[in-house]
Amino acid sequence: MPALLPEVWLHWDHKTVHQRGPEALLRSRMDFLLLLPHGQRVVLEVDGSQHYTCDRGRTPDTAKYTAMVAADRDLKLREYEVFRFGHDELKLIDDVRTLLQQFLPDLFRRFRVSSN
Template structure:
């Protein structure tokens, strides 16, 4: 997991940033469905243990301005959903 947010009332949020290493082999050249399946199994395991998982693609966060805009929208919505006062 890339980031773990421990919120009030025992709420646990996992933020993942996925680059091509999560679903390819040969340094990003060949799709690898077994790596992808392993990642999905990990998500299911976390969810069964009451973690909420949110994934971002590496390309969404590559550009600093675009990443800032995305997170400015996402984080307040996330905190509103879990009723975290900011």
């Protein structure tokens, strides 16, 4: 059965600690970590403009964007899958429902998670 954990720090994941030691990636926080059967790990991130801009969303900040994509690469090298959602996609409950009704079955099919 899948488990969805909110606001997980990467070093709490027993698999990462085993692979890299207890000091690995102490500052890496995930919005959500979805643990799937067979040790599959999926990171779900919700990004507002603060993830890629400065000045309260008015000016692009290439350093922030660079750090974000570098963190994604590091997670992928550690065998995590990363999926990002824009904050605006999740503003309205009807939009969220539609998005999740499409995304979750597709995600579960990809990772061969059965509904049984």
